[in-house]
Amino acid sequence: MTYDLIIVGGGPAGITAGIYAARKKLKTLLITKEWGGQITKANDIENWPGIKTISGPDLMENMLEHLKKFEIELKDQTEVIDLNKENNEFAIRDNQDNEYKSKTVIIATGKVPRLLNIPGEEEYKGKGVSLCSTCDAPMFKDKEVAVIGGGNAGFSTAYDLTKYATKVYILEFMEEMCGDPLMKEKIEKTGKAKFITNVAVKEIKGDDFVKSLIYENRDTGEDKEIEVQGVFIAIGMTPKAGFAENLVEFDDIGEIKIDRNNKTKTEGLFAAGDITDVKYEQIVIACGEGAKATLAVDEYLSKK
Amino acid sequence: MTYDLIIVGGGPAGITAGIYAARKKLKTLLITKEWGGQITKANDIENWPGIKTISGPDLMENMLEHLKKFEIELKDQTEVIDLNKENNEFAIRDNQDNEYKSKTVIIATGKVPRLLNIPGEEEYKGKGVSLCSTCDAPMFKDKEVAVIGGGNAGFSTAYDLTKYATKVYILEFMEEMCGDPLMKEKIEKTGKAKFITNVAVKEIKGDDFVKSLIYENRDTGEDKEIEVQGVFIAIGMTPKAGFAENLVEFDDIGEIKIDRNNKTKTEGLFAAGDITDVKYEQIVIACGEGAKATLAVDEYLSKK
Numbered sequence: 001m002t003y004d005l006i007i008v009g010g011g012p013a014g015i016t017a018g019i020y021a022a023r024k025k026l027k028t029l030l031i032t033k034e035w036g037g038q039i040t041k042a043n044d045i046e047n048w049p050g051i052k053t054i055s056g057p058d059l060m061e062n063m064l065e066h067l068k069k070f071e072i073e074l075k076d077q078t079e080v081i082d083l084n085k086e087n088n089e090f091a092i093r094d095n096q097d098n099e100y101k102s103k104t105v106i107i108a109t110g111k112v113p114r115l116l117n118i119p120g121e122e123e124y125k126g127k128g129v130s131l132c133s134t135c136d137a138p139m140f141k142d143k144e145v146a147v148i149g150g151g152n153a154g155f156s157t158a159y160d161l162t163k164y165a166t167k168v169y170i171l172e173f174m175e176e177m178c179g180d181p182l183m184k185e186k187i188e189k190t191g192k193a194k195f196i197t198n199v200a201v202k203e204i205k206g207d208d209f210v211k212s213l214i215y216e217n218r219d220t221g222e223d224k225e226i227e228v229q230g231v232f233i234a235i236g237m238t239p240k241a242g243f244a245e246n247l248v249e250f251d252d253i254g255e256i257k258i259d260r261n262n263k264t265k266t267e268g269l270f271a272a273g274d275i276t277d278v279k280y281e282q283i284v285i286a287c288g289e290g291a292k293a294t295l296a297v298d299e300y301l302s303k304k
Numbered sequence: 305m306t307y308d309l310i311i312v313g314g315g316p317a318g319i320t321a322g323i324y325a326a327r328k329k330l331k332t333l334l335i336t337k338e339w340g341g342q343i344t345k346a347n348d349i350e351n352w353p354g355i356k357t358i359s360g361p362d363l364m365e366n367m368l369e370h371l372k373k374f375e376i377e378l379k380d381q382t383e384v385i386d387l388n389k390e391n392n393e394f395a396i397r398d399n400q401d402n403e404y405k406s407k408t409v410i411i412a413t414g415k416v417p418r419l420l421n422i423p424g425e426e427e428y429k430g431k432g433v434s435l436c437s438t439c440d441a442p443m444f445k446d447k448e449v450a451v452i453g454g455g456n457a458g459f460s461t462a463y464d465l466t467k468y469a470t471k472v473y474i475l476e477f478m479e480e481m482c483g484d485p486l487m488k489e490k491i492e493k494t495g496k497a498k499f500i501t502n503v504a505v506k507e508i509k510g511d512d513f514v515k516s517l518i519y520e521n522r523d524t525g526e527d528k529e530i531e532v533q534g535v536f537i538a539i540g541m542t543p544k545a546g547f548a549e550n551l552v553e554f555d556d557i558g559e560i561k562i563d564r565n566n567k568t569k570t571e572g573l574f575a576a577g578d579i580t581d582v583k584y585e586q587i588v589i590a591c592g593e594g595a596k597a598t599l600a601v602d603e604y605l606s607k608k
Binding site: 012015016019020023024025046047048049050051052059062063065066069134137138156159160163164180182183186260261278279280282284285286287288289291292295296299302303 | 316319320323324327328329350351352353354355356363366367369370373438441442460463464467468484486487490564565582583584586588589590591592593595596599600603606607
């Protein structure tokens with residue numbers, strides 16, 4: 001049997017692609033390791049249009065229930081390990097040694113944020129530790145916060161936070177900040193920032209909520225503790241699309257390059273959401289991209 | 305006073321842009337003639353991720369309430385009639401002779417569908433008359449329907465409908481269908497389609513719901529009535545961005561050309577949603593584009 005479409009990934013992009021595929025009556029299979037992706041890590045989502053506040057897991061549950069209303073084959077707890085194209089058909093293999101055939105594929109496997117792997121990081125996620133300032137900055141009004149990472153992601157996180165927090169520490173492992181100097185100037189001008197270089201963050205401490213952070217001066221080996229109510233980790237994201245390496249082109253941070261209609265370099269192979277080189281990563285953007293990818297698939301199939 | 309951002313348009317793209325702008329603490333004004341745009345014309349929306357069914361006006365109301373929660377200046381029942389750029393600032397004039405200054409502008413004025421202006425068209429909107437098959441096709445399962453318009457929009461509407469309806473009439477005013485011949489073949493193969501050319505549709509009739517459609521044979525002048533439960537109008541859309549003509553480039557159907565990050569050809573001027581040349585027009589896509597546009601504005605301003 002050959003599917004019209006296989007969607008790889010069950011986050012906002014993959015689920016929306018699935019809803020649109022089912023409504024277009026495409027014979028579709030959605031394969032995912034887990035439901036929700038990054039969204040399940042979010043505590044209070046306040047920028048999903050039409051809902052003032054919702055938890056990540058709740059929004060994900062709503063989307064998944066919506067998807068399940070339709071006729072579509074779903075396979076979770078499954079990882080795709082190989083994708084190839086032979087004789088104009090895609091062959092997908094999963095980690096349970098199943099093989100599937102499909103006329104088209106949408107890759108929507110998202111990214112995983114790089115983490116510090118230090119004590120307190122996991123424990124205080126959603127309790128002061130955040131991975132997204134666009135999502136969470138407003139919750140740190142009149143608080144003191146630390147941003148881990150002195151690259152552009154860290155700078156943009158810090159700048160977001162200066163609008164709400166009273167003090168923003170920016171901590172960088174290397175001897176120099178590596179983000180855009182103009183942006184650094186802008187952050188400095190707010191009078192709220194303190195830049196600290198050449199330090200290794202060692203621990204996040206708190207009670208119910210984050211209270212402080214400990215870092216080591218890499219020159220002297222001395223530890224220092226600063227009081228903060230928030231810690232934003234901005235040391236990069238890792239895309240997860242190694243299985244498709246023969247068929248897509250990656251940009252320099254491993255995202256899949258797509259055109260405006262979600263096409264990769266291989267005919268019939270599309271991508272959507274955080275895994276792509278679309279610049280901004282937000283739930284509503286990923287959903288829009290998922291819809292767009294399926295409409296592009298539908299158009300592609302209708303011309304076959 | 306100079307705003308950071310003026311958003312023109314209060315549909316899904318404009319509202320989402322506004323939510324994101326307020327959260328980024330941009331000094332923002334949103335100007336719109338009316339709230340919701342196309343969305344208010346939709347009866348049952350079944351492809352907004354996370355909500356199985358919602359009426360267009362209800363979804364719009366949810367979004368507007370969400371927007372109003374934030375600090376943002378809103379001005380409705382107002383039309384922008386002129387947009388210019390002088391000394392690195394945008395000057396906007398509205399139909400009440402007010403002038404505003406802003407560092408950046410997002411145009412999100414959407415499109416209005418072209419209509420037939422015949423009896424029954426307005427009366428049966430949402431009661432059998434539809435403007436969007438991606439939205440409404442599943443509601444016409446086992447029904448007979450007519451598509452008005454034999455161009456590519458009509459063909460793609462008809463093809464969507466063949467998956468649900470038992471019979472699909474495609475009516476074209478000209479002597480020949482003008483859509484893609486390959487697509488026509490594909491529709492013909494379903495065995496459900498009847499193509500009728502050289503006709504003028506004159507009236508849509510029904511009781512609570514559409515029951516039939518009357519068209520005139522333009523050769524003979526004879527009227528004919530066909531029984532249908534649905535009428536899909538697909539004779540094009542008109543973009544509404546004449547006020548910006550000095551500062552943007554239009555494609556051949558009057559949509560504003562943007563790059564992948566919602567930039568127009570004028571620095572500081574962005575666009576989002578149906579008014580742009582992004583190919584597919586859906587609520588969730590417009591919302592994603594609105595978010596993307598504001599994030600691009602924020603990045604632009606942060607580098608100033």
